[in-house]
Amino acid sequence: MALQLASHKLDEATCCFMTGSSNPELSREILDKLGVPAKETLQVKRFADGEIYVKIMDTVRGKDVYVIQSTSPPVNDNLMELLLVVSTARRASAKRITAIIPYYGYARQDRKVDSRTPISAADVAKMIEAMGVDRVVSVDLHCGQIQGFFSPTVPMDNLESxxxxxxxxxxxxxxxxxxxxxxxxxxxxxxxxxxxxxxxxxxxxxxxxxxxxxxxxxxxxxxxxxxxxxxxxxxxxxxxxxxxxxxxxxxxxxxxxxxxxxxxxxxxxxxxxxxxxxxxxxxxxxxxxxxxxxxxxxxxxxxxxxxxxxxxSIGGLLAGAIHSIQYKQSISALWGSKKAAKAPCGALPEKEAPACQAGSMPKAGSPMQEE
CATH class of the missing domain: 3.40.50.2020 (Rossmann fold)
Known part of the structure; x- marks a missing residue:
């Protein structure tokens, strides 16, 4: 059951993509699957002292913004970049912000393993939520309960690969x-x-x-x-x-x-x-x-x-999820629900797709955690 995405006409008035530096190749593939042309909408710099600077290069006022950024190694740098991009889009009056986080860092620290230890997966969720995100998408979370670390006003989709x-x-x-x-x-x-x-x-x-x-x-x-x-x-x-x-x-x-x-x-x-x-x-x-x-x-x-x-590759899976969110369709159909059994997984409907504008990919510059 191959993931297939139909071509569609684009209109830059509705949505915009911000692609972080954590995984440029996957970001490019997602945009390619959606038929979204690359356009520089996000600039990411790292200063000599290690601080991260982000700038959105085009207006996002009233738009649906999709931020694609894993919190993979270097975990803390990539997490900070994600937080800054989300907060910048929120301050720039984005209508809705969806964080696409293929790999959710700190997921293995999902509970207290000893006295006076953090639940880091929950703390990361609170940080992302505090920056103003409206929805989060990830793939095969370490434990599904992480979805509950976000408040009910910030739904989290856990895609199955x-x-x-x-x-x-x-x-x-x-x-x-x-x-x-x-x-x-x-x-x-x-x-x-x-x-x-x-x-x-x-x-x-x-x-x-x-x-x-x-x-x-x-x-x-x-x-x-x-x-x-x-x-x-x-x-x-x-x-x-x-x-x-x-x-x-x-x-x-x-x-x-x-x-x-x-x-x-x-x-x-x-x-x-x-x-x-x-x-x-x-x-x-x-x-x-x-x-x-x-x-x-x-x-x-x-x-x-x-x-x-x-x-x-999970590029097609994530592209299908983005499409489903934009069109308010079922995401579970992407991995073969009974309702969607006859349809190709991730297939787009025969109608014009959401307006999208793509950003370029900038250059990257627990004690029981063994796996």
């Missing part, structure tokens, strides 16, 4: 008749179950469901993993939202092979690939690791050189 993953995996990874979908921790079981259901809808008969329970001796150090579910003789597909240093992922693959898995592949939405991640994946039992292009780190030479790492 499994459809674009399966579009690539079905023709490229030849699954056997025995498949098991695996969550590498207890918290990700719901995500794995959603992927299992999506695989069944693609004709894979009765894929199993399993999970691994981690036991840590200290932060960032896994002592052992317990397997819940049967994987012997199965092609195992690990599903998770973030791969950071790849410790959890590679240990999960090792445990699955020890328990009789025929082979192990993985789909991880957000590829941070910090520190030893690429080398760990190279040396691991993993056959293939599929990630999305939500984070610009995929351009790192070490990542590009690793034959096990493959990338799929």
């Amino acid at each position: 499994h459809i674009v993953a399966l579009d690539w995996m079905m023709p490229n990874i030849k699954f056997s008749s025995k498949v098991s979908v695996v969550s590498p921790d207890a918290g990700g079981v719901y995500r794995a179950k959603k992927f299992q259901e999506a695989m069944m809808s693609r004709g894979i008969p009765n894929p199993g469901l399993a999970m691994l329970i981690k036991h840590r001796s200290r932060p960032n150090q896994i002592e052992k993993m317990d397997l819940v579910g049967a994987v012997e003789g199965c092609d195992c597909l690990i599903i998770d939202d973030i791969v950071d240093t790849a410790g959890t992922l590679c240990e999960a693959a090792r445990q699955l092979r020890l328990n009789g898995a025929t082979r192990v592949v993985a789909f991880i939405t957000h590829g941070l690939f910090s520190g030893p991640a690429v080398q760990r994946i190279t040396d691991s039992e993993l056959e293939t690791v599929v990630v999305t292009n939500s984070i610009v780190g995929l351009n790192d030479e070490k990542v590009k050189a690793c034959p096990k790492i493959q990338s799929v």
Whole structure:
């Protein structure tokens, strides 16, 4: 079910795009999918002392403004840039501001893990909301409850990327008749179950469901993993939202092979690939690791050189979400609701699209967080 966007006529009177410096390639792809020509509407500079300066180059008064900016590494710089762009658009009398945040930084700090520690994911939500945003869109949040960190007046859409993953995996990874979908921790079981259901809808008969329970001796150090579910003789597909240093992922693959898995592949939405991640994946039992292009780190030479790492794009998914918001249509239809089962995912209706104006892409200048 490929994501398809129809061409459409543009009118600059209604909406405007502000594209931050966190992921220029993804921003360009989103605009291209929408048929929006590049136009310099946002200038981002970094002063010698590290301060960030933003300037909106054209009027946004009375317009729907879409700010595309991940809060990926460097997390704090990209977050500050997002906050300044949103506040600048609000001060410039934008009608409505939607923040498109493919990767939501600080998402793993979603609860207090000890006395006198913050809930940083909630604090970031409050900061974004305080700057004047009207709506937030992200992809595969670490936990869905983050949507509740925003007030009811600021809805947050959590897009599911499994459809674009399966579009690539079905023709490229030849699954056997025995498949098991695996969550590498207890918290990700719901995500794995959603992927299992999506695989069944693609004709894979009765894929199993399993999970691994981690036991840590200290932060960032896994002592052992317990397997819940049967994987012997199965092609195992690990599903998770973030791969950071790849410790959890590679240990999960090792445990699955020890328990009789025929082979192990993985789909991880957000590829941070910090520190030893690429080398760990190279040396691991993993056959293939599929990630999305939500984070610009995929351009790192070490990542590009690793034959096990493959990338799929969420540009069409995000473009479809923007279109649905502008036209006040269902966003859940993008990943295959029953109502939209016959329509191509992300397809635009046969009518003129919202007026859009694009900005150019400026140059970039928790203790238990192991993934």
